[in-house]
Amino acid sequence: MQKISFTNSRRLKLVGHYYEVGSDTTVVMVHGLRGDKSFHGKFDALARQYNAEGYNAFAFDFCGSGESDVDSVCVEKQLDDLRAAIQFVKNQGSKRLVLNGHSLGAYVCLRAYTPEVSTMVLFGALTGPIHFNWRLFLSGRQRQELEATGRITIPIGIGFRKTLVVEEEVIKEVERIDAHQLFGTIACPLLIVHGNADPIEKMFLKKTRQAMA
DSSP states (O other), X not given: OEEEEEEOTTOOEEEEEEEOOSOSEEEEEEOOTTOOSSTTTHHHHHHHHHHHTTOEEEEEOOTTSTTSOOOOBOHXXXXXXHHHHHHHHHHTTOOEEEEEEETHHHHHHHHTOOTTEEEEEEESOXXXXXXXXXXXXXXXXXXXXXXXXXXXXXXXXXXXXXXXXXXXXXXXXXXTOOHHHHHTTOOSOEEEEOOOSSHHHHXXXXXXXXXXX
């Protein structure tokens, strides 16, 4: 594994782990909202398994997460970061591209699809509109911050970052997901894996079944 850094179009530094085995196929691993390039060691283990199957793997931190530069989080910024990661692996000589995303990162993968993507593997993907009463999950301080700034500071307490600053636009984005629009242009094989152990996982699973129909 090699630690590397690269930049997005906003001239911010992103940090990634490149697991290279000389393949012409690279799996780009995209973490969820509270994750990072290691994802509690899960992405590390999965990257080693991809290597064992003969594929390169590349996991990176979105800006605002892990070791990448500080920034607030929104989907459009994450799309920019993912496109920079894709360009990095193309610059390394990869000719086939696989996207492997988790949760919000899976949604970003779907949004980022272009015909150069050979296939996608998505865990806990957001594939339909998600409506929560988000304020029930926020502290009084977070509600005040949201009303005053349009952002929420979330404690994560793992890895290199202790907090994550999320823009209100993320909430609005997931509330208006349109499955027809999201999947309308995708023309590659697609594997979506969901859990079913709690109500949120079951809700995501239901949304994906509706999207498939």
